[in-house]
Amino acid sequence: MRIWLPPVLLTALLCALSAGMPVLEPLFQWVQPDKQNVIYERESFLFLLQNHLMLVVISALVGTVAAVAGGIFATRPSGRDFLPLVSQIASIGQTFPPVAVLALAVPVLGFGEAPILVALILYGLLPILRNTLAGLEGVDATVRQAALGMGMSSFQVLLQVELPLAGRVILAGIRTSVTINIATAAIGSTIGARTLGDPVIAGLVNGNTAYVLQGAILIGLLALTVDSLFEAAERVWDRRFLPQTAG
Amino acid sequence: MIELKNVTRRFGDAVAVDRINLTVESGEVCVLVGSSGCGKSTTLRMINQLLPHSEGEILVDGKDVTAMNPEQLRLNMGYVIQGTGLFPHWTVARNIAMVPQLLKWPRERIDERVHELLTLLDLDPATHANKYPQQLSGGQAQRVGVARALAANPNILLMDEPFGALDAITRENLQLEMLRIQSQLRKTTVFVTHDIDEALRLATRIAVMDRGRIIQHDTPENILRRPASDFVENLVGKQDRGLKLMSLRTVRDLMQSYPQPRQPEPGADGLKEADSLRVALSIMLWQNWNQVPVFNADGEETGTITRERIIREGA
Numbered sequence: 001m002r003i004w005l006p007p008v009l010l011t012a013l014l015c016a017l018s019a020g021m022p023v024l025e026p027l028f029q030w031v032q033p034d035k036q037n038v039i040y041e042r043e044s045f046l047f048l049l050q051n052h053l054m055l056v057v058i059s060a061l062v063g064t065v066a067a068v069a070g071g072i073f074a075t076r077p078s079g080r081d082f083l084p085l086v087s088q089i090a091s092i093g094q095t096f097p098p099v100a101v102l103a104l105a106v107p108v109l110g111f112g113e114a115p116i117l118v119a120l121i122l123y124g125l126l127p128i129l130r131n132t133l134a135g136l137e138g139v140d141a142t143v144r145q146a147a148l149g150m151g152m153s154s155f156q157v158l159l160q161v162e163l164p165l166a167g168r169v170i171l172a173g174i175r176t177s178v179t180i181n182i183a184t185a186a187i188g189s190t191i192g193a194r195t196l197g198d199p200v201i202a203g204l205v206n207g208n209t210a211y212v213l214q215g216a217i218l219i220g221l222l223a224l225t226v227d228s229l230f231e232a233a234e235r236v237w238d239r240r241f242l243p244q245t246a247g
Numbered sequence: 248m249i250e251l252k253n254v255t256r257r258f259g260d261a262v263a264v265d266r267i268n269l270t271v272e273s274g275e276v277c278v279l280v281g282s283s284g285c286g287k288s289t290t291l292r293m294i295n296q297l298l299p300h301s302e303g304e305i306l307v308d309g310k311d312v313t314a315m316n317p318e319q320l321r322l323n324m325g326y327v328i329q330g331t332g333l334f335p336h337w338t339v340a341r342n343i344a345m346v347p348q349l350l351k352w353p354r355e356r357i358d359e360r361v362h363e364l365l366t367l368l369d370l371d372p373a374t375h376a377n378k379y380p381q382q383l384s385g386g387q388a389q390r391v392g393v394a395r396a397l398a399a400n401p402n403i404l405l406m407d408e409p410f411g412a413l414d415a416i417t418r419e420n421l422q423l424e425m426l427r428i429q430s431q432l433r434k435t436t437v438f439v440t441h442d443i444d445e446a447l448r449l450a451t452r453i454a455v456m457d458r459g460r461i462i463q464h465d466t467p468e469n470i471l472r473r474p475a476s477d478f479v480e481n482l483v484g485k486q487d488r489g490l491k492l493m494s495l496r497t498v499r500d501l502m503q504s505y506p507q508p509r510q511p512e513p514g515a516d517g518l519k520e521a522d523s524l525r526v527a528l529s530i531m532l533w534q535n536w537n538q539v540p541v542f543n544a545d546g547e548e549t550g551t552i553t554r555e556r557i558i559r560e561g562a
Contacts, residue, residue: 146332
């Protein structure tokens with residue numbers, strides 16, 4: 001399967017780099033000659049990677065369920081009145097800077113993983129919701145009319161016709177949301193969540209560029225890996241549902 | 248049988264369909280014809296309850312449609328619309344299999360039925376079954392649309408301007424196809440169109456609609472001979488009414504039959520029994536023939552027809 005080659009290679013590179021960062025010590029020594037300690041050692045990179053990924057996955061799952069459900073609701077005849085309200089709520093989630101969400105959430109939820117999860121979920125909603133609305137609204141009206149007219153129930157039309165046709169666009173929304181949140185999750189390190197932002201923050205505090213680089217490289221690589229995973233998933237989707245257009 | 252009794256449909260304050268009465272007998276093709284916005288599509292969609300009616304009664308085979316589950320009602324009615332509404336993510340075979348699948352037919356029976364319908368609509372199952380709708384021409388896609396509507400063998404067929412978006416040649420082919428299929432299957436059909444020629448060709452009875460009302464409901468011949476109002480007269484076209492009447496009848500009606508069909512001479516020119524008198528006259532004028540042999544569908548010579556007789560008795 002050639003489709004899956006790039007994500008597999010990137011995943012291997014990401015794991016190898018997380019586990020074997022000390023191998024690159026001479027390189028970082030050259031970047032930061034004035035420091036004794038150039039490899040971040042307070043926590044293993046593998047643990048930080050795992051925790052970072054977990055935060056992103058949980059927020060993506062919750063965000064996807066909420067946004068897709070909201071999008072479906074707002075495009076049903078009974079929920080159509082709420083369409084403007086639903087898009088507004090999602091837009092507000094996007095205009096709130098994640099840092100502000102953290103500042104507001106910490107007094108309520110305390111330090112740690114919970115406030116950053118809230119911020120990630122809110123922040124990730126809009127791209128998914130916007131694409132869910134666009135995807136469902138984009139389904140050809142004659143197709144929906146034919147499906148109903150031939151005797152499908154509204155629920156069957158949704159499951160068998162609308163979601164398969166809109167799914168490609170929804171998937172693209174999830175991809176955008178997740179990629180953004182991989183970068184945003186690093187902010188969680190400022191309030192005690194353990195993420196790949198830890199070395200970046202520590203490096204900034206101590207003036208150690210090597211730490212900053214290590215965190216940034218891993219975050220960037222994680223974003224690339226996940227993005228290529230979605231790329232592959234979209235290709236598989238095309239083969240499954242739109243085989244005539246897949247090259 | 249479909250009966251509409253005093254049916255009205257309002258959209259807000261606007262009255263789209265105004266107290267219409269219409270009876271479509273079993274096996275009949277009723278064509279609703281009129282200009283855009285006259286309420287013909289609204290009427291059709293009230294029959295399968297895609298639009299609920301505001302007042303009146305709609306009976307299908309004697310049963311009130313509002314008392315039935317709408318999905319059950321629609322599963323027993325084939326539905327064909329302009330632009331086909333085929334599902335782009337499903338193959339032709341799966342599109343046709345849609346209603347049988349909803350009715351939970353066994354797999355083998357569905358496959359058999361799809362094969363049978365593709366053949367009936369003159370599509371080769373081997374080449375077309377696994378194509379996607381986007382890979383078909385407009386005419387082929389609408390054939391699939393008709394096959395999908397016929398799949399579970401419904402008694403009733405609702406067709407909403409099905410051939411409206413097709414070019415003239417494809418449209419004519421599909422109309423002829425439809426006549427052929429209808430002569431085999433005898434579905435109770437309600438067909439909506441704005442094309443009076445299409446209506447005259449396909450209908451057993453035509454309902455002419457204007458501003459939400461039925462102006463005249465009669466056979467094509469009576470609509471042409473005795474239009475109920477100026478509106479109907481203008482719709483059918485005053486000038487070429489004679490030719491339109493001719494197109495309702497076939498060569499078979501006016502030919503002199505031989506007692507026995509004969510083998511024709513090789514290369515002999517002539518007309519077919521199923522040709523309309525209009526086509527026959529046109530060919531005879533162009534070729535300057537006064538009398539020509541007539542052939543049946545098997546290519547045997549079964550009689551002759553004269554230009555004089557067509558002109559005297561054709562309209």
